[in-house]
Amino acid sequence: MSTLLLTNVGELTTNVEGLGDDPADPTGLIRGAAVAIVDGRIAWAGRAGEKPPVVSTVVDAEGRAIIPGFVDSHTHLVFAGDRADEFDARMAGQPYVAGGIRRTVAASRAASDDELRARLAALVEEMHRQGTTTFEVKTGYDLTVDGEARLARLAREVTDEVTFLGAHVVPDEFVGDRDAYVDLVCGPMLEAVLPFTRWIDVFCERGAFTLAESRRILRAGIAAGLLPRLHANQLGHGGGVRLATELDVISIDHCTYLDAEDVRLLAASDVVVTLLPGVEFSTRQPYPDARRLIDAGVSVALASDCNPGTSFTSSQPLMVALAVREMGMTVAEAVWAATAGGARALGRTDVGSFALGARADLVLLDAPSRTHLAYRPGVPLVHAVYRGGELIA
Template sequence: MSRATLLTGIGELVTLDPEHAGPLGIVADAALLEVDGRVVWTGPASAAPRDVDEVVDAGGAAVIPGFVDSHTHLVFGGDRSAEFEARMAGRPYSAGGIRSTVAATRAASEGELRSRLARFVAELEAQGTTTFEIKSGYGLTVEDEERLLRLAGEVTDETTFLGAHVVPPEYAEDPQAYVELVTGPMLDACAPHARWIDVFCESGAFTVEQSRRILAAGASRGLGVRLHASQLGPGDGVALAVELDAASVDHCTYLTDADVAALAGSSTVATLLPGVEFSTRQPYPDARRLIEAGVRVALASDCNPGSSFTSSMPFCIAVAVREMGMTVAEALRAATLGGAEALRRTDVGHLRPGARADYVVLDAPSHVHLAYRPGVPLVARTHRARP
């Protein structure tokens, strides 16, 4: 039997519905009708349907769509706080630190990994995230990569095979043999547990040629394409992402004019990860440049133990506004609808009729407080629909 719930008393409702006012589709003094986990109506509370099973009063608070975090690495063992401390003392960041997490993850039991993952998922939800992607990439053996994806699949449908994170130590003298493993037995084991395939296309990780081969192999198995690129310096990774119609190219710290133009003419989302630059002291990506060129932009946490150990999308919004040239409205859109676009999802990241009724009640009168009050726990309640 259908069940209708009316959320009313909303001081400011951000819908991202073009039927409502402004770039965020804001409705003041609003209400939202949910039926069986889906949004069926939004509008002024005075015009809300009255024939419902339950009425919930938001008490004048702001309500926004649940955050969509389209880039995380949540299944891992170990700790790299000493590495972070060293970076803050002046040591530069490089891709090689991933190998220490690989060793700890291989040594961790499945129970330990599952328990830690559950804690991270609880963190995400407490901070307003209702949809999230999880990558593998800290196992780098056939058995361990399959294990990480299987565990990730217990908590999200958005799972990404990242066997090509770095070349593990046992293949340091023969990286091409590792590419053979990734595109052969490892892909065979992991593809049934993954929706996406990703590669760290960067100096110290995988070349453009290796990345193209790995991504093509994944695509031939029905996996969608994602790519890490241009984090440590300019390169050809963005061009490769556009060539392969990747859903998202992530980091985008160092972009050429040609990269920006290619992204603007494509369906590939540029996913920016401000927690990385905060944690590594690298330059922040220029979101303003991308937005003005017409590139679709997402924000994500890149929650991982090495370069961005934060699970807070509100933190990412605040940093993007302060350091990357985004308005609060642009940052909120990038953290919700932008993340949904990076996952090629149309059912999340907004509160239009037909969307999943995933929303966040803020302990604030306006979405602007997400950047205005950085570091303050403003998420009063996260509602994650379970149809």
């Protein structure tokens, strides 16, 4: 039996309501804490000095803060190529429109498995160094039957949370026959990716897929046994929220543009809203109003949307800082959204918190409190990262 005790923790964010110094605090914050790990699982969390389970190895946190490992529930990590020129153009005033995705499609189709695998491994290592211990990966950068299956297979090598996003954009060869492409996505392409995927997603947006197309694709995925997610309301108002609540998707992502009815529908549902502030940072779009959603009782997650076009960052600490500075969230809310919120957006109960029996994923910060994630933006504050009780960074 492997046992480990981390003690002398300056501040422990457990994300277990009722466990912390304030019983009503959903982040379960404990000051002067310790956490015990047995066989890679959380066995105990409480105040240092209280009696933990018998342990064989003790690690002195030296007053550092500890948070659960970040859960990044929205990424596009399997790709080739570079689109830095698009970023330059946007910073010079050119507006963002959906379409640059096709450039990445061309580069990814031309890349070998080894080239894609090398880029993917580098990004995963980058995420680990920044405290991310669970992450989702989407397909969507090939848009052929064999190619989407290849991307799903490569993604599955690094995570169980693989999403089929054949409905990313309509590829050039089908621009004149959208119906034929939707048929392909709902039929042969879906069948080809099924062995590797858990989720299905659609980019429901002008320049991508219509509401009717999105509904048809999601229903096909659900019928095949996949769980539904949705990109929507990024570039403007639309029917994405109504579709998300109609189909009871797990998470609707982006949600930059919401009206009062959208917020009402979300508050009355179990749908998680995943906000992606790295996109707004990179595209100069307005930031979503997280305060409005949280005050309405909506569950909010934070994710990086790491992709080569609109958010080429894998940093969940940056998402926390942006959410606090630009989206009206408190530090506690932002850290919860980037950990427990991300877990909820993936339908996971075994990560994102220090609940008894949860996988022991945790981040030691070179700081006395989680507030430093927003207080010191851009500073590498991650001291150590454990996943399943094993040191990985």
